[in-house]
Amino acid sequence: MRAIQYAAPRSLSDAVAILQERGSKARILAGGTDLIVQVGENVRDVDTLVDGKRIPELMKLSFDPVTGLTLGAAVPCYRVYEHPEIQSHYSGLVDSASIIGGTGIQGRASVGGNLCNSGPAGDTIPTLIAYSATARIVGANGERTVPVEDFCTAPGRNILQPDELLVSIHFPVPPAHFGAAYLRFIPRNEMDIAVVGVGASLALDDAGTIVSARVALAAVAPKPLYVPEVGYFLEGAIPSTEVFAEAGDIARSLVTPISDMRGTAAHRKHLTGVLVRRTLQRAFERARA
Amino acid sequence: MATQIVSGKTAITATINGETRDWLCEPRQTLLEVLRDTLGLTGSKEGCSNGNCGACNVIMDGRLVNTCCVLAVEADETEITTVEGLATPDGLSTLQANFIEGAGLQCGFCTPGFLVSTKALLDKNPNPTDEEIRWWLAGNLCRCTGYDKILSAIKKTIAETNAS
Ligand SMILES: Cc1cc2nc3c(=O)[nH]c(=O)nc-3n(C[C@H](O)[C@H](O)[C@H](O)COP(=O)(O)OP(=O)(O)OC[C@H]3O[C@@H](n4cnc5c(N)ncnc54)[C@H](O)[C@@H]3O)c2cc1C
Ligand code: FES
Ligand code: FES
Numbered sequence: 506m507r508a509i510q511y512a513a514p515r516s517l518s519d520a521v522a523i524l525q526e527r528g529s530k531a532r533i534l535a536g537g538t539d540l541i542v543q544v545g546e547n548v549r550d551v552d553t554l555v556d557g558k559r560i561p562e563l564m565k566l567s568f569d570p571v572t573g574l575t576l577g578a579a580v581p582c583y584r585v586y587e588h589p590e591i592q593s594h595y596s597g598l599v600d601s602a603s604i605i606g607g608t609g610i611q612g613r614a615s616v617g618g619n620l621c622n623s624g625p626a627g628d629t630i631p632t633l634i635a636y637s638a639t640a641r642i643v644g645a646n647g648e649r650t651v652p653v654e655d656f657c658t659a660p661g662r663n664i665l666q667p668d669e670l671l672v673s674i675h676f677p678v679p680p681a682h683f684g685a686a687y688l689r690f691i692p693r694n695e696m697d698i699a700v701v702g703v704g705a706s707l708a709l710d711d712a713g714t715i716v717s718a719r720v721a722l723a724a725v726a727p728k729p730l731y732v733p734e735v736g737y738f739l740e741g742a743i744p745s746t747e748v749f750a751e752a753g754d755i756a757r758s759l760v761t762p763i764s765d766m767r768g769t770a771a772h773r774k775h776l777t778g779v780l781v782r783r784t785l786q787r788a789f790e791r792a793r794a
Numbered sequence: 795m796a797t798q799i800v801s802g803k804t805a806i807t808a809t810i811n812g813e814t815r816d817w818l819c820e821p822r823q824t825l826l827e828v829l830r831d832t833l834g835l836t837g838s839k840e841g842c843s844n845g846n847c848g849a850c851n852v853i854m855d856g857r858l859v860n861t862c863c864v865l866a867v868e869a870d871e872t873e874i875t876t877v878e879g880l881a882t883p884d885g886l887s888t889l890q891a892n893f894i895e896g897a898g899l900q901c902g903f904c905t906p907g908f909l910v911s912t913k914a915l916l917d918k919n920p921n922p923t924d925e926e927i928r929w930w931l932a933g934n935l936c937r938c939t940g941y942d943k944i945l946s947a948i949k950k951t952i953a954e955t956n957a958s
Contacts, residue, residue: 506823508821510799510800510801510821511800511801511821511867512798512799512800514796515796520797522797523797523799534865537863538860541824541863541865542845542863545843545844546844553799554821554865556868607931607932607934608858608915609848609851609859609860610860610863612854612857612858613857613860613864695929696846696932
């Protein structure tokens with residue numbers, strides 16, 4: 506690895522001051538499972554790593570039955586999927602956090618890092634969108650909160666300005682009869698990048714009719730793709746295999762993926778239809794449970 | 795500005811295999827480089843240096859990590875177990891002995907990573923199912939054994955620990 510500088514600030518204001526002074530060549534270091542590899546392989550032009558793991562807000566993980574879940578941007582995946590309240594209230598997030606890399610990677614890799622790396626195939630991002638999660642951002646000009654579906658802009662790019670960092674991700678309290686899930690297709694059983702990934706959530710009323718639904722897709726567009734059309738179609742419908750299959754057809758008709766070494770465009774379109782159906786089915790089973 | 799920005803060599807202290815170790819390193823050095831080249835702990839192997847093979851795995855503050863994806867400066871004030879910390883003065887651990895006895899290795903390059911990862915698993919879950927063992931070890935690659943003999947060495951260790 507070429508020479509770099511390292512700082513471990515203990516407060517948000519110190520971190521912002523360093524980002525502001527150093528400009529775009531300074532980057533926040535969370536688990537490092539993307540960043541250290543990228544710097545080592547010289548594919549990222551970085552000269553200063555600003556370790557976020559000593560900043561309390563970035564390591565905070567707390568659930569409040571009224572305000573919801575606050576997930577600090579640098580909290581590693583294992584803390585997410587081992588957390589009892591995440592297991593009971595946000596099982597779709599467990600789906601995503603438990604398939605990133607292997608056990609060693611999950612000891613370090615964070616959901617915030619996955620979002621900020623902004624890869625089109627990032628396995629947590631469709632799930633965050635399905636949960637209507639928001640990103641809390643702090644920078645030299647203060648603070649802002651942005652829906653996750655508006656965060657990524659292009660492969661590896663997002664709305665963060667050079668002096669800004671992601672502090673935490675906030676999840677609202679799931680309403681009654683709510684379920685969410687994430688499924689991806691990879692050619693192996695584990696340790697691979699999604700050919701297609703789908704995050705979906707459903708909320709039902711007491712009679713079992715769908716009152717709201719959100720679907721987002723990984724690896725079929727230059728950024729994680731929210732497809733509100735699928736949600737509009739599902740609202741007011743009675744859940745059934747046919748309805749979920751039709752939702753899959755709608756999603757498939759909306760995507761224009763590329764062909765690359767992981768899969769052809771035709772394969773990805775097909776997988777989109779299949780996985781949207783299956784993910785909705787799983788979200789429905791959780792909503793009913 | 796309150797926070798110091800480190801560019802040159804900096805002093806780091808960590809507890810490795812129960813001993814306090816101090817070293818000087820630059821921010822660009824990974825923990826794997828320092829373990830091997832500075833501290834002489836060459837048990838941890840560099841198979842890929844991008845997080846995919848698990849040959850560099852150690853236990854850091856109770857969690858399994860890939861040391862090729864950790865900066866050595868990040869290890870300050872941590873507690874680390876490497877493969878060198880598995881044996882006791884009396885000899886190899888049961889797990890190590892069973893890897894040898896059951897041919898859980900051929901070339902041996904992946905073995906330190908498998909041993910450390912398995913220790914991390916058994917510390918947390920002393921009675922894992924076959925499925926749980928295989929999932930836990932998904933980040934450890936072996937080009938030689940086909941994994942079955944690794945699995946049987948681990949299962950033998952679990953059975954012996956339960957019997958003793
Ligand atoms: C072997 C291996 C397997 C993997 N498997 C998967 C997989 O299955 N699915 C998947 O989606 N990914 C996978 N990844 C990629 C990676 O592990 C994930 O993207 C992970 O979630 C990144 O988190 P991190 O904490 O390590 O981020 P880092 O590497 O620390 O950071 C990632 C990027 O985000 C920026 N960043 C981090 N935190 C902040 C912040 N708070 N504010 C602003 N910017 C920030 C960094 O500057 C960097 O550009 C894998 C990686 C490896 C090495
Ligand atoms: S050398 Fe670290 S995972 Fe391969
Ligand atoms: S024994 Fe050779 S790589 Fe596993």
